[in-house]
Amino acid sequence: MADDHMIVLKNTWWPWSLFMSMSVLLCCFCKPGFSEVNPPFSFQKKIEQYAGDGAVGVWDEQGTALFSLNTTKGMVPASILKIVTAAVFIHYAGSDYRFETHFYRDSKGNLFIKGMGDPSLVSEEWVKIAAALKSKGLFEVNELVLDDSFFAPLLKVPGVGQSTNPYDALNGALTTNFNTLYVTVSPRKEVISAESQTPLTIFMKQRALAVRRTGTFRIAIKQNREHALMLFASLGRAFLKQAGIMISGVDRFETVPASLKPFHVHYSSKDSAAIITDMMEYSNNFSANQLFLTAGVMAADPPATLEKAVQATQKFLHQKIGLTNITVVEGSGISRQNKISARQFHEILRYFRPYKHLLPEKDGVWSKTGTLRQVSTLAGFYIPQQNKAQLRLFVIMLQGKHHDRLKILSLLRKHY
Incomplete structure (x- = not known):
């Protein structure tokens, strides 16, 4: 090989041959993993x-950090705040x-x-409520009074x-x-309920036409307490009527007299674990803030307020998890005023680990976006x-x- 090389060098085309030889040599050091210039x-x-x-x-499960990037930086959590x-x-x-949800009767019929803030009181629950009321002897109602x-x-x-x-729906007790x-809503302004289990009421039709849209869509009752109660009353009347309970009088909004005792107490068909599961899957902001506000009442006294809910949250974070300097102003993550760091959020995940099954799961990942x-x-x-055999806790913000x-997330799962 040395002799052949010498012969080539003596050739009049030696510069080109030399260039090729050097190129081959350099290529040996340019393979991936060898270059120091481009690692x-x-x-x-x-x-x-x-x-x-x-x-x-x-x-890891013991709290040891395996990868950390800007984890002490306070950031907007968005809907992972629902955790x-x-x-x-x-x-x-x-x-x-x-x-x-409590039901009372007075001497005037x-x-x-x-209401106690139930976020799961939907049409299917109304069917059960109406049947229970009828089974207890309720056949006629004078006025419907909402508290x-x-x-x-x-x-x-x-x-x-x-x-x-829907994410702008008004929160409330009832x-x-x-x-x-x-x-x-058809182009001819014909309105039908898009849910087979929900009857169309006059109030619903009015609200649908007020939006001035056509097609199939969901409308929120926004910041209007009277409209929220009117929706509740109109659907309540419709379901009671379906069950054979007639209401002759008008609707009123006032508190229940202290002298009355509950005639019937409706317990939600879903416990809080089921409500949380649905809230996580559909990222339901309304349900999240119903839970947030109700937690504030449980830590204090009625009525529910944002201030009580914030105080209850801060107390929990400090006393149960040892966290301070976290800003939480509501419970759904819709506000940009909420601030938390990834490291702080990891501590919340450690507390929440026994309840990870309440999060949506796919291919070995339980997570909230x-x-x-x-x-x-x-x-x-x-x-x-x-x-x-291992479980990892992760936060991406x-x-x-x-x-x-x-x-x-894909890279993290491959390497950690």
């Missing part, structure tokens, strides 16, 4: 690239708590209904706007169908791809990179 693009670097100014953290709300509610009420005094009136939840979108109505404009979060638990949170 391999590690998965850590990829995570940092996807995260930008965001925060990413992974911890905090769920933990707070379970602490004060338990996972088997069932919301109550009036039916009083007092929503368990919550303070006109609660203004930070971040909730004035739109008719609500039905998440304070929304689901309808179909959060999305606002320029905010993208993801938090929960996963089983690593390389070690099926990004600024406006909705698709990158899943890319980051």
Whole structure:
């Protein structure tokens, strides 16, 4: 080989041959993993690239950090805050708590209904309520009297706007169908209920036409207490009528006289664990703030207020988890005023671990997403791809990179 090489060098084309020989030699050192000028693009670097100014953290079950990027930085959590709300509610009420709605009768034949903030009082529950009332001998009602005094009136939840979108629905003690109505409006202004289990009432038709839209859509009762009570009353009347209970008088809104005792107490068909499961799956802001406000009442006294709910949350975070310097102004994550760091959120996940099954699960990942404009979060638990016997706690909080949170999670599962 040396002789051949010498012959080539003597050739008049030696510069080209020399160049080729040197190129081959250089290529041996340019293979991936050998170049010092361009080192391999590690998965850590990829995570940092996807995260930008965001925060990413992974911890094992003992709380040891396996990966940490900006985890002490306070950030907007968006809907992963619902995990905090769920933990707070379970602490004060338990996972088997069932919301109550109280029914009273007076000597004039009036039916009083007092709400306790049940977020699961939907059409299917009305069927059970009407049947139970009839089984107890209720066949005629004079006036329907609604009492929503368990919550303070006109609660203004930070971040909730004035739109008719479901996430802007008004919270209250006496609500039905998440304070929304689901309808179909034809181009000819014909309105039908878009739910087979929900009858169309005159009030629902009026609200649907007021929106000036066509198609099938869900409308929220926004910041109007009277409209919320009118929706409740109209559906209550419809379901009682279906059960054969007639109401002759008008609807009134006032508190139940102290002298009356409950004629019937309706317990929600769903316990708090089931309500939380639905809340997580559908990211229901209305339900989250119903739980948030109710937790405040359980830690204090009625009526429910935002101030009591915030105080109950801060007390739980400090006394049960040892966390301070967290800003929580409501329970759904819709407000940008909420602030928490990834490291702090990891401590909440450690508390919530026995209840991870309440989170949506897919392929060994139990998680909750959060999305606002320029905010993208993801938090929960996963089983690593390389070690099926372990469980990891993770928090991803990004600024406006909705698709990158899943890319980051995929990398974390492969390497941690």
